[in-house]
Amino acid sequence: MKYLVLGAAGMQGKAVIYDLCRSPEAREIVCADVRPEQLLPFGKFLDFGKIRLTKLDASNKADLVELMRDQVDVVIDLLPISFIGVVSEAAVEAGVSVVNTFYASALPEGIHEKAAAQNMIIMPEAGLDPGIDLILCGYGVGKLDHVYELHSYCGGLPEPSAIDNPLKYKLTWIWDGVLLSHKRPGKIMKNGVVIDIPAADQHAPQWVETLNFPGIDAELEMIVNGDAMVFADILGISATLRHTSRRYIRWNGHAQLWHALKQLQFLSDEPVAGLSPSLTPHAFMRAHLEPQLHYKEEEKDIVLMRNTIAGVKDNEDIQITFDLVDYRDTRTGLFAMNRTVGFTASIIAQMIARGDIRGSGLMRTTKDVPYLSFIEELHKRDIVIQERIQPIVSL
Secondary structure: OEEEEEOOOOHHHHHHHHHHHOOOOOOEEEEEEOOHHHHHHHHHHOOOOOEEEEEOOOOOHHHHHHHHOOOOOEEEEOOOHHHHHHHHHHHHHHOOEEEEOOOHHHOOOOHHHHHHHOOOEEEOOOEEOOEHHHHHHHHHHHOOOEEEEEEEEEEEEEOHHHOOOOOOOOOOOOHHHHHHHOOOOEEEEEOOEEEEEOHHHOOOHHHOEEEEEOOEEEEEEEEEOOEOHHHHHHHOOOOOOOEEEEEEEEEOOHHHHHHHHHHOOOOOOOOOOOOOOOOOHHHHHHHHHHHHOOOOOOOOEEEEEEEEEEEEEOOEEEEEEEEEEEEOOOOOOOOHHHHHHHHHHHHHHHHHHHOOOOOOEEOOOOOOOOHHHHHHHHHHOOOOEEEEEEEOOOO
C-alpha cells in the first residue's frame, strides 16, 4: 500500500509516519510538508527505506492532485484546518480516499456527492476527539436497545509535575486551533431540553462540571466542547435521548482564567484602536502565548477520555463507561496526544486501504469503522480502553 501523509513533519504527522513504518503492508509513505526536513531528527524511529520526503505548498491544488494521482491508495491529511477544503477537493479530483482528524462540519458543501460520484471515501473525525470518542460512542450505542444518555469527555493535559503556567496547559496541538475552539458555541441536552451555549459563555461557571478519574488525584473540570446533538442525530438516538454533552477536560482553574480573558475580549478579531490594524487581541494571544506553552524535553502529557452511554438493554437500565488514559512515550518522544490522534488516523487509513472499510462519499467514524477491530488495533499500540457495564439503580 502507498500512503500520502500531508503535514507529515508536524506533531501528529510524526506519529502517523512512525505507525505506518511499522506496518508490513505499507510499501511506500510519501511525507509531504512545507518543511519535510523536520522529520529527519525523528529518523532513528523510522524506516527510510519506505519513506519519500517531498516539499509541498498545500495551497496549490494542482500539486496536491499530482501527488495523489501517483498510485496513492489513501491520503492522510494532517494539515491545519484552513486547508481542508483544497485537500478534499483535490482528493475528489484525483479519485483517492482521504482521512482527516477534523469535524465533518469543516468540509466543503456538497463534498459527499462529489466523493460518492468518484467512488472514493472521505473520512473526517479520525483522530482522538473527534475520533476514538465517536467510535466508542457508536460501539456503546449499538449494545443498547434504547439510549437516553450519552456523554463524551476528553482532554490532553500536562502531567502535574509539568504544570508551570496559570493556564495549567501546554501544547500538543496547533495553538491557533485551540484558540479557535474557544470561540465555538456549544449545544447540550438536559432533561430533554436542547440548550445553546454561546462561545462567550463556554467557560462560565454555570456550564463547567467536575470529574473524578481513577488514578488521577488532582481536581479536573470539564468545559462544553461544540455541538453534542449532531452526533445524537448521526447515531439515530435523538428520539429517546434525554441528556447529552461533549466536553473537554482540564485541570481545575483553567476555565476560570479563560472566562476572565474572554470577558476582557482577548480573543476578539477586531483591531485594537491606536495599534497596527493587523494586531488583533486574538493575533496577540496566538503569538505571545504559543512560545510559553511548550513542553520541556522530559515532561509528559496525559490524555484522558471518558465516554458514558446509558439506556435500556433487555428491559434493564444499564450504563456503559469507556475510559482511556495514555502518557507520553519518552523513548520516542511522542506525546500521548500524538499517539492517540496519529495512530487512530493511521489505523483507519490502513483499514480503508485493506478494504476493511468499504463505501463511498462522506463516511463517519461513529458507524463506519469496525469497532472491535479498531479497539484491538489500539491495544496492539498499548492504548487500552477500559470498559465497564453496570446496572443503574433507581433511588
